[in-house]
Amino acid sequence: MDLILWRHAIAVDADEGLDDLKRPLTEEGEDQAKEMAGWLKRHLPRNTRILTSPALRTRQTVLRLTKTDYRVVNELAPNATPDTLLRVVNWPLSEEPVLVVGHQPTLGEVAQKLLGMQMGCSIKKGAVWWLHHRVRDGKGQVILKAVQNPRML
Template identity: 55%
Template sequence: MDLILWRHAEARDVTEGEDDLQRPLTLRGQKQAQRMAEWLNRFLPASTRVLVSPALRTRQTADALGRKYRLIESLAPGAGSSQLLTAARWPDSREPVLVVGHQPTLGQTAAYLMAGADALQSPAWGVKKGAVWWLRHRVRDGVPDVVLVSVRTPDKL
């Protein structure tokens, strides 16, 4: 199973009294999302399930992809790795899953999958705004393994 973690692109800072879920992407964030979406669309299979946090900034990031997606309330800011993995049906999903979400959840999930349960006690790994981490679960000689396929940031495309 492939699990692609995509952090939302740059969003406007929250202002006093503003609902964090309603923060839009900045102009720079829109460009980041578009660049990353173009790269993803070159490599993502058509069967990829796209799961998106209900926050405006993640929806706008996912919109750049031009594919249907499903809003998942449990992926909102503050979600945990276990919620993300449950929504993605890790590692049993038959199709690749792209999750558009937030820090620190994405960094915690990457750390957990790559380094194990002990990583949950450490600070989350950094995932830059607009970046993608592509992970793959495989079984080799009867032993499950997670491979880091790619890490991309929009400014390096």
């Protein structure tokens, strides 16, 4: 199974008085989302299932990739637990790749858990971490296939 974690691009700061779920992307965030979406369009398998948090900033991020082929999942809202995300995507049993557009700290905690990291893990705004689960010699393994930052494309 492939699990692609895409953190939403740069959004308006939370301290500007907006409800957290209604914070939009900044102009820089729109550019980040566009850059990363271009990379994803070249690399995602056609049968990738796309799931996003209900937050405006995640929906605006995913709209740079697709206008219709995604599903808003309330369980992926800010502060979702790693276990909730893994349950929603059916890790590691899903037969199709899954792209999740979400938030810190959840995405970093998922990467940390799956990769067996001892220290905390933070995924930069707009970045993608692509994880792959396989079985070798009867044992499950997680491979980090790619890490992309929009500023490095």
